[in-house]
Amino acid sequence: MKTRLLASALASGGRDRGCQRAPQALRPWQPRWIAHEREAQPRPWPEQSAVALSAGASLYRRAALLRRAGVRPLLVGGDHSQAIGYWSGIAAVRGPGMGMIWIDAHLDSHTPASSDSHKLHGMPLATLLGQADERWLSLLGRLPTLDAAHTCVIGYRSYECAEYQLLASLGVHLISAERLHRQSWPCAWQEALQRARGARYGYGVSLDLDVFSPRCAPGVSVPVEGGLDLDAFLPSWRQLRWDTRCKGLEIAEYNPALDRRGQTRQLLRRLIAVHLPLRRR
Numbered sequence: 001m002k003t004r005l006l007a008s009a010l011a012s013g014g015r016d017r018g019c020q021r022a023p024q025a026l027r028p029w030q031p032r033w034i035a036h037e038r039e040a041q042p043r044p045w046p047e048q049s050a051v052a053l054s055a056g057a058s059l060y061r062r063a064a065l066l067r068r069a070g071v072r073p074l075l076v077g078g079d080h081s082q083a084i085g086y087w088s089g090i091a092a093v094r095g096p097g098m099g100m101i102w103i104d105a106h107l108d109s110h111t112p113a114s115s116d117s118h119k120l121h122g123m124p125l126a127t128l129l130g131q132a133d134e135r136w137l138s139l140l141g142r143l144p145t146l147d148a149a150h151t152c153v154i155g156y157r158s159y160e161c162a163e164y165q166l167l168a169s170l171g172v173h174l175i176s177a178e179r180l181h182r183q184s185w186p187c188a189w190q191e192a193l194q195r196a197r198g199a200r201y202g203y204g205v206s207l208d209l210d211v212f213s214p215r216c217a218p219g220v221s222v223p224v225e226g227g228l229d230l231d232a233f234l235p236s237w238r239q240l241r242w243d244t245r246c247k248g249l250e251i252a253e254y255n256p257a258l259d260r261r262g263q264t265r266q267l268l269r270r271l272i273a274v275h276l277p278l279r280r281r
């Protein structure tokens with residue numbers, strides 16, 4: 001399947017604005033399109049949600065356009081709130097009820113009612129499962145983008161009780177970082193893949209860079225100790241390249257302002273190179 005790179009400069013969904021500069025790291029791959037926010041200044045909730053909504057709507061349109069052309073987009077960049085518009089756009093082509101493998105140190109499943117900070121990058125998974133702010137639901141349509149029975153979260157190790165309870169009550173399959181210490185990565189990955197692939201209209205993979213250890217990926221907005229090793233993960237990421245049931249890819253939360261010695265940038269390059277080899281000139 002043909003893969004196309006999209007970049008995202010979305011940053012207002014988090015506390016730190018550093019993700020705005022994420023698209024600069026993607027220059028060698030010449031992204032086809034960059035998602036921007038119309039306002040650089042963070043605003044208090046609920047106005048912030050309105051700013052994010054307009055960027056979300058343009059991501060939705062772009063993702064849907066590419067999917068209609070039979071292309072698999074790879075969205076790289078900004079804070080994880082970008083997932084809302086992006087995945088709902090991908091699902092719009094065939095209808096809601098996609099499968100999802102959400103690889104993240106966090107559960108990203110707050111709702112406006114449960115979140116103290118009201119930061120949208122803490123809410124994308126709940127939103128895509130239909131548990132969201134009213135305004136977002138109107139963009140996403142009547143039915144949840146994701147089918148909870150075919151959704152898995154892998155690698156989480158920092159979360160709040162309300163998020164866990166929400167996902168457990170919806171029947172989302174949860175594989176914690178703690179479980180990954182006991183079980184090998186390939187086993188956990190196969191388990192998640194099997195579940196996601198069973199969804200009617202295919203599945204997506206959303207990779208938050210904070211799932212990796214901050215020792216190899218310090219350039220993320222909310223680092224958490226522990227985490228995945230890139231070398232263990234890469235074979236699984238490569239496997240996706242030829243799977244036609246995989247309809248889209250996403251890498252989120254790259255924050256160049258917090259990177260150290262270009263480590264995270266280097267990791268990002270290795271991940272992108274799997275799906276978009278650079279042509280030699």
Ligand SMILES: [Mn+2]
Pocket residue numbers: 080104106108121208252253
């Ligand atoms: Mn995340």
